[in-house]
Amino acid sequence: MRAVGFTSFGDPGVLAVAEAPLPRPEEGQVRIRVEAATVNPADVAARSGAFGPMLPAGPRYVLGWDVAGTVDAVGPATSGFTPGDRVVGMSDWLATRNGTHAEFVVLDAAAVAPAPAGVDPAEAATLTANALTAVQALDLLGLVEGQTLAVTGAAGAVGGYAVELARHRGLDVIGIGSAQDEDFVSGLGATFLPRSDDPGRALRAIAPEGVDGLLDTAVIGAQVLAAVRDGGAFVSVMPPATPPAERGIRVETVFVRSDGARLRELVALVEQGRLTLRLARTLPFEQAAEAHELLAKGGLRGRLVLVP
Incomplete structure (x- = not known):
């Protein structure tokens, strides 16, 4: 699968799209075919090296906390989701280094909720984190x-x-x-x-x-x-x-953590018109560096979203 990542800290130019192994869901997990994934300030901080000792040098990091997409596979003894379900979710990235800026991502089912009905995946991806x-x-x-x-x-x-x-x-x-x-x-x-x-x-x-x-x-x-x-x-x-x-x-x-049950409540508020989703712009994986540059400049209203 294709994924946006980096092998050394630095400016947005260190980001590149490369092949990565297709992840397999374990017990209690789901694999999601990514349709949209938000770029957050934490991604910019991670790429630049601002997390310091919290993020040691590694062979390759794939960024991304938010995801909207479709369940592709479920792990053993995993209930609540089946392949084909449209979902949103959040990766506890600092703990797992499990990034959503990829064609597929595996998340705990407890971090996932059904996507808001009738909402474009790019907009839905801006909800979670x-x-x-x-x-x-x-x-x-x-x-x-x-x-x-x-x-x-x-x-x-x-x-x-x-x-x-x-x-x-x-x-x-x-x-x-x-x-x-x-x-x-x-x-x-x-x-x-x-x-x-x-x-x-x-x-x-x-x-x-x-x-x-x-x-x-x-x-x-x-x-x-x-x-x-x-x-x-x-x-x-x-x-x-x-x-x-x-x-x-x-x-x-506040240190945000994934919470599928709470995410379901937030999705319901979106569907009721009580939460306003704001999408600034979508960009393909190949323009991830541009997304980081735009976010660092500030002044955006809404989120930048990467699409495979």
């Missing part, structure tokens, strides 16, 4: 109906899902984003706040007592912690930007 990150971050925050949540990067791939999921939970949401994103963020049901040099002060201007919780998808860190009330909660999506706790604020970092 980003929406799971958002919902798992909201779980960490532990806010209840009627409380106030601020989301930095509210128009981003994770932030947009977080706003919609928080509104679904009955939270009041303040979404921080660039001026061009006001209509989108407001349309999700959030109070829009434009980005500024002092987001903590800007948030306090509209929430003087402080917000109950803050999800920092824009990786601002300590500067925005000031907007959280004493005893509130703060969740970061990247460890280097996770500030030390202060004023009794509970500070945590």
